[in-house]
Amino acid sequence: MRPFRLRSRPAVALVATLTVAAGAVLANTVSAQAAGGCRITYTVQSQWTGGFVANVDVANLGAPLTSWQVAWSFTAGQQVTQLWNGTVNQSGALVTVANTSWNGNIATGATTSFGFGATVNGTSNPVPTAFTLNGIACNGGVDPTPTGSSPSPSPSTSPSPTASTTPAPAASILDQVHTVGRLKTTDASVQYTWPGTYFEGRFRGTGVGLVINDSTNDYVVAVDGTTVATLVTPGQVTHWVRDLANGDHTVRLAKRTESPWAAGEFGGLVPVDGGAILAKPAARSRQIEFIGDSWTAGYGDISTSRDCAGTGVTRNSNADAAFGALTARGLNADYQINAWSGMGMVRNYNGQTPDTTFRTYYDTDLQALWNSTVWPVPSAWKPQVVVIGLGINDFSTPPNAGEKWANFDELAADYQAAYLAFINKLRTRYGAGAEIVLTYPDLSYLTTALADSIQQIVKTRNDGGDARVSSLYYDNNALGLDLLGCDWHPSQHDHQILAATLTRHLATLPITW
Structure with missing residues (x-):
């Protein structure tokens, strides 16, 4: 019998900031003036030959924001391959990250974060030195005359849910669905990485929407025990199952793939017009x-x-x-x-x-x-x-x-x-x-x-x-x-x-x- 050839996975530190090369600095903090002032903290959390994982903290030092867009340029050919807690667009060296539907608000003095995985040529991975927030360069100051409003995020590579499908708070998501998976709750979704994580719900009507934000993983959707869809890296979307017989149904969403360093996000179920989300299935003994x-x-x-x-x-x-x-x-x-x-x-x-x-x-x-x-x-x-x-x-x-x-x-x-x-x-x-x-x-x-x-x-x-x-x-x-x-x-x-x-x-x- 032939040997098993298994994929290797890069070791990714959970919290440590690592050094990639002699003299390189991975955590770089630059202040920003954007709709009242901001501070960006960019941290490379781990790196291996050909790739790295980074985290970006966005601190709002000025007036409250209702939406945000952070931009920077890479200088060594880095390419973002996956991102969480935001939506990403990259054109050449320019990277633009906008808020999702649930994390656009940043109060004065508050911080939001997003993370990403990226490829890099060899080991050279210089950190970006200039950031903008909502189009204004960061310098750590506070704008004496804030505008009080923020530009809208630019379109991303993933479709956004419509206003009618805004995810519910995470607590109500878990009231909607049964799951035993390992989860982390955010303000309006649940995150997960382990393969095979599943969510099961019940609804009444002719269809149901499943709110998902995941550009890395694949999923299977089943209704009443029958597979109705396979979702391949769906992005940020509400996937609708429609044209069912009017009545009570069960729905199941299961994560097919592995993603040790990229979380999927589930934002709950949405009823069709005239329908309803029913009490979740009971846990199995x-x-x-x-x-x-x-x-x-x-x-x-x-x-x-x-x-x-x-x-x-x-x-x-x-x-x-x-x-x-x-x-x-x-x-x-x-x-x-x-x-x-x-x-x-x-x-x-x-x-x-x-x-x-x-x-x-x-x-x-x-x-x-x-x-x-x-x-x-x-x-x-x-x-x-x-x-x-x-x-x-x-x-x-x-x-x-x-x-x-x-x-x-x-x-x-x-x-x-x-x-x-x-x-x-x-x-x-x-x-x-x-x-x-x-x-x-x-x-x-x-x-x-x-x-x-x-x-x-x-x-x-x-x-x-x-x-x-x-x-x-x-x-x-x-x-x-x-x-x-x-x-x-x-x-x-x-x-x-x-x-x-x-x-x-x-x-x-x-x-x-």
Whole structure:
């Protein structure tokens, strides 16, 4: 069997401001005079070869603003690829960022922020030195004669919702929909990054609108259990489902793709004329948490070819069709998919980004996003089953020269210790009654270190009195996995087999549903 080739992900610091090159300054504060005065703080939060993530704070020192537009020019060919908490237009070197429909107001003395990811040529990434706010250069002063009004934002590359579809406050959004995903609330939306995050609602009428702001991810929309749309990087938009039979319906929005450093935003449901948003569906009594890497995230699972160079991995990935989602829906369980391609328990694919692993980000709400924090686990989230699939990236390539492990034996020792500590964390969080299932595929073409380690971890837990830890071996050949997904990953055919195999294993466990 061929090795699994997994995407690597750049390590992104959560809060630290890093240095890109000798003498380079990444946090640059310049003051601004714009409709009464402003101050811009531009911070490069992390950088890797070919890209970086930055955050921009906009402090209003003058009269209150009802809309804003920040502009600057890059000097080294940087290109913004994704942006959150705003809408972006880039023409050559000139970048213009305008407010969204929910964050246009900035009171005197208040600050708003937006962040973005961008590409850069090599390592040269000079920070911009001149900014404007609403067309006026920033210099830190206060305009003695503020105009009291602000120019309207210029058109962005993403369509804006109409006035009738302005998102409701975040609290009312969660009153509209059922979700168990890891979220961060803003003034008028909820943000999320983990793959497979879903929202479920009910409505009456002939249609419904879904308010979304996301230029990075893909989504699937289902009504009454039937897929009605696939949204590819929809941008800032209200997506309408129309021409349904008049009556009561359910709607489900699910995030298909991974975006560890770019958040999607959901702004709630909007009824059609004469319709209504109904009480949200009840939470399910069964809960499952899936923890893992690219197999769990659904990397390339809807591709029909192992070579996805032409169409790209992202467009061929669907966490909502991966084995975790299939298993949970088959058991009528709510679920989380907390997965990140290329990440391992102690070692990422081929030893990349050695300073971070999956465990670095497991506790976060928004993974590697600039404003990510520790996710406050709600009391309602108590999964009876936790399924872990971490280890492929640790062991699918031999340790390289310069890594901390000289061989698989040394790697296995650290892997087992970290895994046991991780299980302790889960036990503390979810209690002694949760069933923890450790899954692993066939890596025998290279090493038995993964299989041996998993079996030893389970034995250690069982011998210590924890009988609710078990293992599940995915025998690729015996199960008939074709691995026709991108880069030799499981295909849709394979994920259905994996879901059935996992479901059979769960049926043998004394789960207290």
